[in-house]
Amino acid sequence: MPGGNTRSSLWAAPYPLSITGGAGCRITDADGHSYVDFLGEFTAGIFGHTCAALEQALTAAHRGGFGLSSHTPYETELAGELAARFPSIELLRFANSGTEANVMALAAARLVTGRDRIVVFAGGYHGGVLTFGQGNAPVNLPLDFAILPYNDPQAAAREFAASGDSIAAVLVEPMQGAGGCTVGTPAFLQALRELCDGSGALLIFDEVQTARMAPGGAQELLGITPDMTTLGKIFGGGLAFGAFGGRKAAMERFDPAHADPIPHAGTFNNNRLTMAAGLEAVRHHLTPAALAALYARGEAFRAALNDLFADHGGAFHVTGMGSVMNIHGTGPDAAIRRDRLRLLQFRMMERGFYFAARGLIALSFPLGEAETGGFLDALDAVLAAGRARPET
Ligand SMILES: Cc1ncc(COP(=O)(O)O)c(C=O)c1O
Numbered sequence: 360m361p362g363g364n365t366r367s368s369l370w371a372a373p374y375p376l377s378i379t380g381g382a383g384c385r386i387t388d389a390d391g392h393s394y395v396d397f398l399g400e401f402t403a404g405i406f407g408h409t410c411a412a413l414e415q416a417l418t419a420a421h422r423g424g425f426g427l428s429s430h431t432p433y434e435t436e437l438a439g440e441l442a443a444r445f446p447s448i449e450l451l452r453f454a455n456s457g458t459e460a461n462v463m464a465l466a467a468a469r470l471v472t473g474r475d476r477i478v479v480f481a482g483g484y485h486g487g488v489l490t491f492g493q494g495n496a497p498v499n500l501p502l503d504f505a506i507l508p509y510n511d512p513q514a515a516a517r518e519f520a521a522s523g524d525s526i527a528a529v530l531v532e533p534m535q536g537a538g539g540c541t542v543g544t545p546a547f548l549q550a551l552r553e554l555c556d557g558s559g560a561l562l563i564f565d566e567v568q569t570a571r572m573a574p575g576g577a578q579e580l581l582g583i584t585p586d587m588t589t590l591g592k593i594f595g596g597g598l599a600f601g602a603f604g605g606r607k608a609a610m611e612r613f614d615p616a617h618a619d620p621i622p623h624a625g626t627f628n629n630n631r632l633t634m635a636a637g638l639e640a641v642r643h644h645l646t647p648a649a650l651a652a653l654y655a656r657g658e659a660f661r662a663a664l665n666d667l668f669a670d671h672g673g674a675f676h677v678t679g680m681g682s683v684m685n686i687h688g689t690g691p692d693a694a695i696r697r698d699r700l701r702l703l704q705f706r707m708m709e710r711g712f713y714f715a716a717r718g719l720i721a722l723s724f725p726l727g728e729a730e731t732g733g734f735l736d737a738l739d740a741v742l743a744a745g746r747a748r749p750e751t
Contacts, residue, residue, distance in 0.1 A: 368401070368537075371716040376708075381408030384725040386713065394713035395730050399721040402536065402568045402683055403592035405645075405653075407725035412643060413596050413636055420635030433634035437594075440641045441602060444574050447564070447588045451604025452613055453628045457567035457591025458486025460601035461530065462500065463623055464587050465489075468528035468561040470621055471609050476522060477502050478529040478560070480509040482538030485530060485565050485589075492538060509535060510543060512550035523558035528587075533577035536568035540678045540685035540719070545581055552583050561609060567591035567601075572654055572681045574647045593645060596636025599627070649724065657682030657722050660731050667735060671742035674699055679720075686718035703741065710737040 364370045377389040384407050386396045399405060406413060420433070434453065442448045454460045465477055483491040490496040491506055505522070507514045519526065529551050535541040555562040564585040569577035571593055578585060587605030594600050604610060612621045627633070661677050661684045668675045677684050686703070688696030700718050707714065712734050714720045722731075 376713070383407045383409060384723055384730060392711070394708065394711050395726070395733065397712060397714040397720045397722070397726070397730075397734060399723040399726075401592075401715070401719065402571065402721040403595075404597075404721070405571060405593045405723050406597060406640065407723045410597070410644070413639055416596070416635050416639035417632055420632050423631075425631045427631060431629065431631050431634065433631055433638055434629040437634050437638045437641065440638065441590065441594065442604065444641075445566075445576060445578070445588050445604070447578060447584045447586070447606070448604035449607040450610035450613070451602050452610075452623055453634075454601035454603065455599050455625060455627050455630075456486065456601045457565070457589065458488060458601070459625070460567070460589040460591055460603040461485040461489050461563075461565060464563050464589050464603040464605075465500075465502065465528060465530065467603070467605075467609060467612070467621060468563065468587070471612060472527045472559060472561065474525050474527040474560070475503045476505055476525045476527060478505045478507060478515070478518060478526055480531060480535070481506055482509055482535050482541060483530070483532060483565075484535070484537035485532075485567075489530075509538070509541060510547045512547050515547075515551060515554055519554045519558055519560075523554070523560070526558060526560040528561045528563050529555055530563045530565060532565045532567075533569045533581060534680045534683070536683060536719075539687060539717075540680070540683060542678065542680050545583075548581055548583050552585070555586065561586040561605070563587040563589065563605075565589050568683060569680065570594070571645070571650060571683070574645075574650060577680070594637050594641060595633050596638075596640035596644075598630070598633040598636050600633055600637060644724070653722060653724065654681035656726075656731070657684065660684075660722065660734075663731075663735055664738070667738055667742065671739075671746060674742075674745075675703065677720075682722035684720050686714070686720065702745075706741040706745070707734075707737060710741065712737055 369375055378386045379389050380387050384396050387393050438451055479491050488500050505518050533543050562585040564578055566576040566588055570590055573579040590602040591600055613623055661679055664677045673689055675686055676689050677686050688699040690696055704716055
Protein backbone atom coordinates (compact mmCIF):
# COMPACT_ATOMS: atom_id res chain seq x y z
CA MET A 360 0.00 0.00 0.00
CA PRO A 361 1.38 3.46 -0.80
CA GLY A 362 2.78 4.85 2.45
CA GLY A 363 1.48 1.70 4.15
CA ASN A 364 -1.96 3.33 4.15
CA THR A 365 -5.36 2.57 2.65
CA ARG A 366 -7.48 5.20 4.43
CA SER A 367 -5.93 8.66 4.28
CA SER A 368 -7.67 10.05 7.38
CA LEU A 369 -5.88 7.50 9.59
CA TRP A 370 -2.40 8.68 8.65
CA ALA A 371 -0.65 11.11 10.97
CA ALA A 372 2.98 12.23 11.14
CA PRO A 373 5.49 10.94 12.08
CA TYR A 374 3.66 7.64 11.66
CA PRO A 375 0.18 6.48 12.68
CA LEU A 376 -0.75 4.08 15.44
CA SER A 377 -1.05 0.42 14.53
CA ILE A 378 -3.78 -1.10 16.66
CA THR A 379 -3.76 -4.85 17.04
CA GLY A 380 -7.01 -5.33 18.94
CA GLY A 381 -9.73 -3.91 21.11
CA ALA A 382 -12.32 -4.86 23.70
CA GLY A 383 -15.14 -2.70 25.05
CA CYS A 384 -13.83 0.87 24.94
CA ARG A 385 -10.14 -0.11 25.01
CA ILE A 386 -7.62 -0.66 22.23
CA THR A 387 -4.07 -2.04 22.25
CA ASP A 388 -1.28 -1.00 19.91
CA ALA A 389 1.41 -3.14 18.26
CA ASP A 390 3.87 -2.18 21.03
CA GLY A 391 1.47 -3.42 23.71
CA HIS A 392 0.29 0.01 24.95
CA SER A 393 -3.34 0.17 25.99
CA TYR A 394 -5.58 3.21 25.39
CA VAL A 395 -9.10 4.19 26.29
CA ASP A 396 -10.65 4.87 22.88
CA PHE A 397 -12.34 8.28 22.66
CA LEU A 398 -12.35 8.23 18.84
CA GLY A 399 -14.81 5.35 18.37
CA GLU A 400 -14.04 4.72 14.69
CA PHE A 401 -14.86 8.31 13.70
CA THR A 402 -18.41 7.83 15.14
CA ALA A 403 -19.12 4.41 13.55
CA GLY A 404 -17.87 2.57 16.66
CA ILE A 405 -20.75 3.46 18.97
CA PHE A 406 -20.97 -0.16 20.24
CA GLY A 407 -17.34 -0.32 21.37
CA HIS A 408 -14.99 -2.94 19.99
CA THR A 409 -16.73 -6.07 21.20
CA CYS A 410 -20.45 -6.70 21.57
CA ALA A 411 -21.77 -10.15 22.41
CA ALA A 412 -25.25 -9.50 20.97
CA LEU A 413 -23.88 -8.31 17.62
CA GLU A 414 -21.57 -11.30 17.55
CA GLN A 415 -24.55 -13.61 18.09
CA ALA A 416 -26.62 -11.89 15.39
CA LEU A 417 -23.76 -12.18 12.92
CA THR A 418 -23.13 -15.80 13.80
CA ALA A 419 -26.81 -16.67 13.37
CA ALA A 420 -26.94 -14.93 9.96
CA HIS A 421 -23.75 -16.69 8.92
CA ARG A 422 -25.07 -20.09 10.01
CA GLY A 423 -28.29 -19.47 8.11
CA GLY A 424 -26.38 -18.79 4.91
CA PHE A 425 -24.98 -15.62 3.38
CA GLY A 426 -24.42 -14.49 -0.20
CA LEU A 427 -27.87 -15.81 -1.18
CA SER A 428 -28.12 -13.87 -4.49
CA SER A 429 -31.65 -12.75 -3.67
CA HIS A 430 -33.93 -10.58 -1.57
CA THR A 431 -33.93 -11.71 2.07
CA PRO A 432 -36.25 -10.89 5.00
CA TYR A 433 -33.53 -9.05 7.00
CA GLU A 434 -33.35 -6.13 4.55
CA THR A 435 -37.11 -5.61 4.59
CA GLU A 436 -37.14 -5.57 8.39
CA LEU A 437 -34.22 -3.16 8.65
CA ALA A 438 -35.77 -0.85 6.04
CA GLY A 439 -38.99 -0.86 8.06
CA GLU A 440 -37.16 0.02 11.29
CA LEU A 441 -35.31 2.95 9.69
CA ALA A 442 -38.37 4.32 7.90
CA ALA A 443 -40.25 4.22 11.21
CA ARG A 444 -37.53 6.33 12.85
CA PHE A 445 -37.07 9.05 10.24
CA PRO A 446 -40.24 10.91 9.20
CA SER A 447 -38.35 12.12 6.11
CA ILE A 448 -37.91 8.52 4.91
CA GLU A 449 -40.91 6.92 3.21
CA LEU A 450 -38.81 4.72 0.94
CA LEU A 451 -35.12 3.86 1.17
CA ARG A 452 -32.37 1.80 -0.37
CA PHE A 453 -29.20 0.37 1.10
CA ALA A 454 -25.63 0.96 -0.05
CA ASN A 455 -22.18 0.04 1.21
CA SER A 456 -21.00 3.33 2.70
CA GLY A 457 -22.08 6.83 3.57
CA THR A 458 -20.22 8.01 0.48
CA GLU A 459 -22.26 5.76 -1.79
CA ALA A 460 -25.47 6.83 -0.09
CA ASN A 461 -24.67 10.48 -0.83
CA VAL A 462 -23.60 9.75 -4.41
CA MET A 463 -26.90 7.97 -5.05
CA ALA A 464 -28.97 10.65 -3.30
CA LEU A 465 -27.40 13.29 -5.56
CA ALA A 466 -27.99 11.13 -8.66
CA ALA A 467 -31.64 10.74 -7.63
CA ALA A 468 -32.06 14.48 -7.04
CA ARG A 469 -30.58 15.31 -10.46
CA LEU A 470 -32.72 12.76 -12.28
CA VAL A 471 -35.94 13.55 -10.43
CA THR A 472 -35.64 17.36 -10.79
CA GLY A 473 -34.02 17.34 -14.24
CA ARG A 474 -31.51 19.92 -12.88
CA ASP A 475 -27.75 19.75 -12.39
CA ARG A 476 -26.53 22.18 -9.76
CA ILE A 477 -25.74 20.91 -6.28
CA VAL A 478 -25.42 23.30 -3.32
CA VAL A 479 -22.88 22.17 -0.70
CA PHE A 480 -21.00 24.01 2.04
CA ALA A 481 -17.38 24.91 2.72
CA GLY A 482 -16.04 22.55 5.37
CA GLY A 483 -18.60 19.88 4.43
CA TYR A 484 -17.68 16.21 4.15
CA HIS A 485 -19.98 13.68 2.49
CA GLY A 486 -17.39 11.03 1.59
CA GLY A 487 -14.09 10.67 -0.22
CA VAL A 488 -15.47 12.00 -3.54
CA LEU A 489 -17.63 14.68 -1.91
CA THR A 490 -15.10 16.59 0.19
CA PHE A 491 -15.32 20.36 0.60
CA GLY A 492 -12.82 21.03 3.42
CA GLN A 493 -10.54 23.03 1.14
CA GLY A 494 -12.75 23.99 -1.79
CA ASN A 495 -13.71 21.36 -4.36
CA ALA A 496 -11.27 18.46 -3.76
CA PRO A 497 -9.51 17.21 -6.92
CA VAL A 498 -10.89 13.68 -6.38
CA ASN A 499 -14.49 14.90 -6.11
CA LEU A 500 -17.22 13.81 -8.52
CA PRO A 501 -17.27 16.12 -11.54
CA LEU A 502 -20.62 17.73 -10.67
CA ASP A 503 -21.76 21.36 -10.87
CA PHE A 504 -21.19 22.31 -7.22
CA ALA A 505 -21.97 25.69 -5.68
CA ILE A 506 -19.83 25.74 -2.51
CA LEU A 507 -21.38 28.23 -0.08
CA PRO A 508 -20.38 29.33 3.43
CA TYR A 509 -21.95 27.20 6.18
CA ASN A 510 -24.39 28.83 8.61
CA ASP A 511 -24.91 31.77 6.26
CA PRO A 512 -28.59 31.95 5.24
CA GLN A 513 -28.04 35.18 3.26
CA ALA A 514 -25.41 33.57 1.02
CA ALA A 515 -27.79 30.66 0.37
CA ALA A 516 -30.61 33.08 -0.43
CA ARG A 517 -28.36 34.90 -2.92
CA GLU A 518 -27.46 31.63 -4.67
CA PHE A 519 -31.12 30.65 -4.96
CA ALA A 520 -32.04 34.11 -6.24
CA ALA A 521 -29.35 33.83 -8.91
CA SER A 522 -29.80 30.23 -10.03
CA GLY A 523 -32.66 28.60 -8.10
CA ASP A 524 -34.13 27.13 -11.29
CA SER A 525 -31.04 25.01 -11.92
CA ILE A 526 -30.49 23.74 -8.36
CA ALA A 527 -31.29 20.02 -8.02
CA ALA A 528 -30.35 19.63 -4.36
CA VAL A 529 -28.85 21.12 -1.23
CA LEU A 530 -26.66 18.57 0.54
CA VAL A 531 -25.93 19.56 4.13
CA GLU A 532 -24.81 18.06 7.44
CA PRO A 533 -26.87 19.28 10.42
CA MET A 534 -23.47 19.40 12.16
CA GLN A 535 -20.32 19.44 10.02
CA GLY A 536 -18.47 16.46 11.50
CA ALA A 537 -15.16 16.26 9.65
CA GLY A 538 -15.33 20.05 9.35
CA GLY A 539 -14.57 20.30 13.09
CA CYS A 540 -17.99 19.63 14.64
CA THR A 541 -19.47 22.96 13.62
CA VAL A 542 -23.13 22.86 14.59
CA GLY A 543 -25.65 24.11 12.04
CA THR A 544 -27.87 26.86 13.44
CA PRO A 545 -31.62 26.13 13.35
CA ALA A 546 -32.13 29.43 11.48
CA PHE A 547 -29.69 28.38 8.73
CA LEU A 548 -31.13 24.89 8.30
CA GLN A 549 -34.70 26.23 8.36
CA ALA A 550 -33.74 28.82 5.73
CA LEU A 551 -32.45 25.99 3.51
CA ARG A 552 -35.77 24.18 4.00
CA GLU A 553 -37.67 27.27 2.85
CA LEU A 554 -35.38 27.99 -0.11
CA CYS A 555 -35.79 24.41 -1.34
CA ASP A 556 -39.57 24.61 -0.88
CA GLY A 557 -39.62 27.79 -2.93
CA SER A 558 -37.53 26.48 -5.80
CA GLY A 559 -38.33 22.76 -6.05
CA ALA A 560 -34.79 21.70 -5.13
CA LEU A 561 -34.46 18.70 -2.80
CA LEU A 562 -33.10 19.26 0.70
CA ILE A 563 -30.81 16.35 1.62
CA PHE A 564 -29.67 15.98 5.22
CA ASP A 565 -26.47 13.95 5.51
CA GLU A 566 -27.03 12.29 8.89
CA VAL A 567 -24.19 9.79 8.55
CA GLN A 568 -22.70 11.19 11.77
CA THR A 569 -25.65 12.97 13.39
CA ALA A 570 -28.18 10.11 13.25
CA ARG A 571 -27.01 9.08 16.74
CA MET A 572 -28.29 12.34 18.29
CA ALA A 573 -31.87 11.01 18.63
CA PRO A 574 -33.88 8.04 17.28
CA GLY A 575 -34.90 10.24 14.32
CA GLY A 576 -31.49 11.91 14.07
CA ALA A 577 -30.66 15.61 14.30
CA GLN A 578 -33.71 16.36 12.12
CA GLU A 579 -35.90 15.17 14.99
CA LEU A 580 -34.18 17.54 17.43
CA LEU A 581 -34.41 20.41 14.93
CA GLY A 582 -38.00 19.72 13.90
CA ILE A 583 -36.99 20.13 10.24
CA THR A 584 -37.94 17.43 7.73
CA PRO A 585 -35.65 17.19 4.71
CA ASP A 586 -36.75 15.66 1.38
CA MET A 587 -34.03 13.02 1.56
CA THR A 588 -31.76 11.66 4.30
CA THR A 589 -28.51 9.76 4.02
CA LEU A 590 -27.31 7.35 6.70
CA GLY A 591 -24.22 5.23 7.36
CA LYS A 592 -21.82 4.13 10.08
CA ILE A 593 -23.82 3.01 13.17
CA PHE A 594 -26.70 1.32 11.34
CA GLY A 595 -24.44 -1.42 10.00
CA GLY A 596 -23.81 -2.72 13.53
CA GLY A 597 -20.06 -2.47 12.90
CA LEU A 598 -20.11 -3.53 9.23
CA ALA A 599 -19.82 -1.38 6.09
CA PHE A 600 -23.15 0.40 5.64
CA GLY A 601 -24.98 3.18 3.84
CA ALA A 602 -28.60 4.06 3.14
CA PHE A 603 -30.44 6.84 1.33
CA GLY A 604 -34.12 7.52 1.50
CA GLY A 605 -36.78 10.16 1.29
CA ARG A 606 -40.19 11.16 0.15
CA LYS A 607 -42.04 8.65 -1.98
CA ALA A 608 -42.17 11.10 -4.89
CA ALA A 609 -38.36 11.22 -5.01
CA MET A 610 -37.60 7.58 -4.23
CA GLU A 611 -40.27 5.66 -6.15
CA ARG A 612 -38.25 6.00 -9.35
CA PHE A 613 -35.93 3.35 -7.89
CA ASP A 614 -38.74 0.79 -8.12
CA PRO A 615 -37.49 -1.52 -10.88
CA ALA A 616 -41.10 -1.87 -12.09
CA HIS A 617 -41.45 1.93 -12.50
CA ALA A 618 -42.11 3.10 -16.07
CA ASP A 619 -38.84 5.09 -16.03
CA PRO A 620 -36.75 3.40 -13.33
CA ILE A 621 -33.44 4.70 -11.92
CA PRO A 622 -31.06 1.73 -11.65
CA HIS A 623 -29.02 1.25 -8.48
CA ALA A 624 -26.73 -1.78 -8.30
CA GLY A 625 -24.35 -3.18 -5.69
CA THR A 626 -23.44 -6.77 -4.87
CA PHE A 627 -23.30 -6.03 -1.16
CA ASN A 628 -26.20 -3.53 -0.90
CA ASN A 629 -28.27 -6.11 0.99
CA ASN A 630 -25.41 -8.18 2.44
CA ARG A 631 -27.17 -10.54 4.80
CA LEU A 632 -24.53 -10.20 7.53
CA THR A 633 -24.73 -6.40 7.45
CA MET A 634 -28.53 -6.42 7.44
CA ALA A 635 -28.61 -8.83 10.41
CA ALA A 636 -26.10 -6.78 12.41
CA GLY A 637 -27.94 -3.56 11.55
CA LEU A 638 -31.25 -5.01 12.65
CA GLU A 639 -29.82 -6.19 15.97
CA ALA A 640 -28.21 -2.77 16.47
CA VAL A 641 -31.38 -0.79 15.74
CA ARG A 642 -33.74 -3.00 17.71
CA HIS A 643 -31.66 -3.63 20.81
CA HIS A 644 -28.83 -1.08 21.10
CA LEU A 645 -29.69 2.17 19.32
CA THR A 646 -32.80 2.47 21.49
CA PRO A 647 -34.36 5.86 22.30
CA ALA A 648 -33.20 5.55 25.93
CA ALA A 649 -29.63 4.56 25.01
CA LEU A 650 -29.30 7.39 22.47
CA ALA A 651 -30.72 9.96 24.89
CA ALA A 652 -28.31 8.84 27.64
CA LEU A 653 -25.32 9.00 25.30
CA TYR A 654 -26.37 12.44 24.09
CA ALA A 655 -26.61 13.71 27.67
CA ARG A 656 -23.24 12.15 28.57
CA GLY A 657 -21.68 13.93 25.58
CA GLU A 658 -23.18 17.31 26.46
CA ALA A 659 -21.89 17.01 30.04
CA PHE A 660 -18.44 15.88 28.89
CA ARG A 661 -18.11 18.72 26.37
CA ALA A 662 -19.10 21.27 29.03
CA ALA A 663 -16.56 19.79 31.47
CA LEU A 664 -13.82 19.92 28.82
CA ASN A 665 -14.57 23.56 28.03
CA ASP A 666 -14.53 24.43 31.76
CA LEU A 667 -11.17 22.71 32.16
CA PHE A 668 -9.68 24.42 29.10
CA ALA A 669 -10.93 27.80 30.40
CA ASP A 670 -9.40 27.11 33.84
CA HIS A 671 -6.05 26.50 32.15
CA GLY A 672 -5.91 29.71 30.16
CA GLY A 673 -8.14 28.95 27.17
CA ALA A 674 -5.54 27.62 24.70
CA PHE A 675 -8.19 25.12 23.50
CA HIS A 676 -11.95 24.85 23.23
CA VAL A 677 -14.41 22.17 22.16
CA THR A 678 -17.38 22.36 19.79
CA GLY A 679 -19.97 19.71 19.01
CA MET A 680 -23.33 18.17 19.66
CA GLY A 681 -24.14 15.34 22.08
CA SER A 682 -21.54 12.59 22.00
CA VAL A 683 -19.56 13.92 18.99
CA MET A 684 -17.15 16.82 19.50
CA ASN A 685 -13.89 18.34 18.30
CA ILE A 686 -11.09 19.97 20.29
CA HIS A 687 -9.63 23.08 18.64
CA GLY A 688 -6.54 25.09 19.45
CA THR A 689 -7.52 28.69 20.15
CA GLY A 690 -5.78 31.80 18.81
CA PRO A 691 -5.12 33.69 15.59
CA ASP A 692 -2.15 31.66 14.30
CA ALA A 693 -3.29 28.49 12.44
CA ALA A 694 0.13 26.79 12.65
CA ILE A 695 0.37 27.31 16.43
CA ARG A 696 -3.20 26.07 16.88
CA ARG A 697 -2.43 22.90 14.92
CA ASP A 698 0.87 22.23 16.71
CA ARG A 699 -0.72 22.72 20.13
CA LEU A 700 -3.50 20.30 19.30
CA ARG A 701 -1.02 17.71 18.05
CA LEU A 702 1.05 18.06 21.22
CA LEU A 703 -2.06 17.70 23.34
CA GLN A 704 -3.01 14.52 21.46
CA PHE A 705 0.48 13.01 22.00
CA ARG A 706 0.48 13.92 25.70
CA MET A 707 -2.95 12.32 26.16
CA MET A 708 -1.80 9.19 24.33
CA GLU A 709 1.16 8.98 26.71
CA ARG A 710 -1.42 8.87 29.50
CA GLY A 711 -3.48 6.20 27.75
CA PHE A 712 -6.27 8.19 26.08
CA TYR A 713 -6.78 8.14 22.32
CA PHE A 714 -8.65 10.62 20.11
CA ALA A 715 -8.13 11.78 16.52
CA ALA A 716 -5.08 13.83 15.57
CA ARG A 717 -7.51 16.42 14.23
CA GLY A 718 -9.23 16.63 17.63
CA LEU A 719 -12.34 14.51 16.99
CA ILE A 720 -13.89 12.71 19.96
CA ALA A 721 -16.87 10.34 19.56
CA LEU A 722 -18.16 8.64 22.70
CA SER A 723 -19.32 5.03 22.58
CA PHE A 724 -21.79 3.10 24.74
CA PRO A 725 -19.13 1.31 26.84
CA LEU A 726 -17.36 4.59 27.76
CA GLY A 727 -18.65 5.35 31.25
CA GLU A 728 -18.10 7.86 34.04
CA ALA A 729 -14.83 6.18 35.04
CA GLU A 730 -13.38 6.74 31.57
CA THR A 731 -14.63 10.30 31.04
CA GLY A 732 -13.49 11.18 34.58
CA GLY A 733 -10.10 9.59 33.88
CA PHE A 734 -9.81 11.61 30.66
CA LEU A 735 -10.56 14.87 32.49
CA ASP A 736 -8.00 14.10 35.23
CA ALA A 737 -5.33 13.25 32.65
CA LEU A 738 -6.13 16.39 30.67
CA ASP A 739 -5.92 18.51 33.81
CA ALA A 740 -2.43 17.13 34.46
CA VAL A 741 -1.32 17.57 30.82
CA LEU A 742 -2.55 21.17 30.70
CA ALA A 743 -0.94 22.01 34.06
CA ALA A 744 2.38 20.53 32.90
CA GLY A 745 2.11 22.42 29.58
CA ARG A 746 1.59 25.72 31.38
CA ALA A 747 4.55 25.05 33.71
CA ARG A 748 6.77 24.32 30.68
CA PRO A 749 5.21 26.37 27.85
CA GLU A 750 8.18 25.75 25.54
CA THR A 751 7.22 22.05 25.28
C1 LIG B 1 -21.18 13.35 7.40
C2 LIG B 1 -20.55 12.23 6.65
N1 LIG B 1 -21.06 11.87 5.47
C3 LIG B 1 -20.55 10.84 4.75
C4 LIG B 1 -19.46 10.14 5.21
C5 LIG B 1 -18.90 9.02 4.39
O1 LIG B 1 -19.21 7.81 4.96
P1 LIG B 1 -18.31 6.51 4.61
O2 LIG B 1 -16.98 6.76 5.24
O3 LIG B 1 -19.07 5.37 5.16
O4 LIG B 1 -18.23 6.47 3.12
C6 LIG B 1 -18.90 10.48 6.44
C7 LIG B 1 -17.74 9.74 6.97
O5 LIG B 1 -17.08 10.12 7.89
C8 LIG B 1 -19.45 11.56 7.17
O6 LIG B 1 -18.93 11.94 8.35
